[in-house]
Amino acid sequence: MxxxxxxxxxxxxxxxxxxxxxxQTHEPNAVTVIRSVLASMPAKLREYRQHYPDAGLHMTVAxxxxxxxxxxxxxxxxxxxxxxxxxxxxxxxxxxxxxxxFIIRAEQHxxxxxxxxxxxxxxxxxxxxxxxxxxxxxxxxxxxTGFVDGTENPVGDDRLEVALVGDEDFxxxxxxxxxxxxxxxxxxxxxxxxxxxxxxxxxxxxxxxxEYPGDKKSPHAHTKRTSLKDAEGQSxxxxxxxxPYGDSERKGLMFVSTCRTxxxxxxxxxxMVQGDEEGHADRLLEFTRAVTGAAFFAPSSAWLEQLx
Ligand code: HEM
Numbered sequence: 001m002x003x004x005x006x007x008x009x010x011x012x013x014x015x016x017x018x019x020x021x022x023x024q025t026h027e028p029n030a031v032t033v034i035r036s037v038l039a040s041m042p043a044k045l046r047e048y049r050q051h052y053p054d055a056g057l058h059m060t061v062a063x064x065x066x067x068x069x070x071x072x073x074x075x076x077x078x079x080x081x082x083x084x085x086x087x088x089x090x091x092x093x094x095x096x097x098x099x100x101x102f103i104i105r106a107e108q109h110x111x112x113x114x115x116x117x118x119x120x121x122x123x124x125x126x127x128x129x130x131x132x133x134x135x136x137x138x139x140x141x142x143x144x145t146g147f148v149d150g151t152e153n154p155v156g157d158d159r160l161e162v163a164l165v166g167d168e169d170f171x172x173x174x175x176x177x178x179x180x181x182x183x184x185x186x187x188x189x190x191x192x193x194x195x196x197x198x199x200x201x202x203x204x205x206x207x208x209x210x211e212y213p214g215d216k217k218s219p220h221a222h223t224k225r226t227s228l229k230d231a232e233g234q235s236x237x238x239x240x241x242x243x244p245y246g247d248s249e250r251k252g253l254m255f256v257s258t259c260r261t262x263x264x265x266x267x268x269x270x271x272m273v274q275g276d277e278e279g280h281a282d283r284l285l286e287f288t289r290a291v292t293g294a295a296f297f298a299p300s301s302a303w304l305e306q307l308x
Contacts, residue, residue, distance in 0.1 A: 002174040004302035008060030014105035017135035022127035039308035042301040055111040062296035067099035135243030174300030219280035
């Protein structure tokens with residue numbers, strides 16, 4: 001099973017992306033139809049890749065933590081659990097569960113558009129769309145704050161090691177725990193902040209993306225709050241695949257993390273929102289606000305196919 005992971009789970013940043021979320025309707029045969037739609041997704045992706053050979057098309061199909069038992073009551077990934085809602089004054093991380101998530105990525109918008117339209121059609125009457133957010137690569141993979149995002153991500157085979165469940169949960173090997181949050185930035189407030197202070201917020205320089213030395217990082221710096229170690233001194237890692245999004249009304253980051261355990265993301269989020277023992281929380285959260293938060297499992301393609 002591990003070898004049949006969905007390529008989208010470890011995909012690199014693409015030029016274009018679509019984040020589509022759905023909730024099941026009350027149609028009597030909805031579960032049966034949705035199971036067969038999900039089972040057909042790996043073949044559908046192969047078909048689109050043939051049709052768009054140069055598009056670098058990837059897809060991640062993920063099932064919401066609360067929906068899992070309705071879709072597949074027989075068995076469940078060992079660590080699949082609800083998104084951890086957190087609140088600390090103005091710093092919030094709400095939990096807004098949804099049933100299904102499709103992330104489509106490519107270098108061409110037409111490929112993404114066409115595949116998304118076909119998925120929406122196949123779920124017609126069985127699932128209602130909750131949200132549809134169009135992500136894009138901004139400059140040299142920067143977030144809309146102007147800082148390069150993803151630098152400290154694992155590379156090469158480490159991406160698989162960090163993101164994919166292994167033999168510890170044999171039935172679900174090759175799957176991945178996925179967390180999705182939509183952040184809305186206050187870019188007006190951010191742009192008022194002098195560049196040096198913006199750099200202090202991340203603990204990295206802006207133009208050339210150099211990490212501050214450890215003793216120069218504020219305890220409130222985003223990279224300080226998210227660089228965590230376990231009791232043995234090993235770094236806790238996640239694979240981030242976030243994308244900027246925006247229109248004239250709302251602008252920000254679709255934050256996506258995949259990992260072989262949900263725990264790393266949960267500990268990082270807690271460290272950002274609640275802070276350390278002395279209450280040093282993440283300064284970045286003064287300029288951006290999570291408006292959604294949901295936990296999913298993205299099973300291997302082989303597991304999806306056996307749903308038929
Ligand atoms: C690092 C942006 C939310 C985890 C970074 C960096 C940027 C960034 C610019 C530095 C470069 C890099 O290594 O990628 C943002 C923005 C966010 C956000 C704009 C929200 C709007 C989160 C969340 C988590 C997270 C919710 C996890 C719960 C990390 C980790 C690193 C990082 C693990 C690498 C830290 C290191 O080892 O230096 N982020 N991030 N980020 N972020 Fe975020």
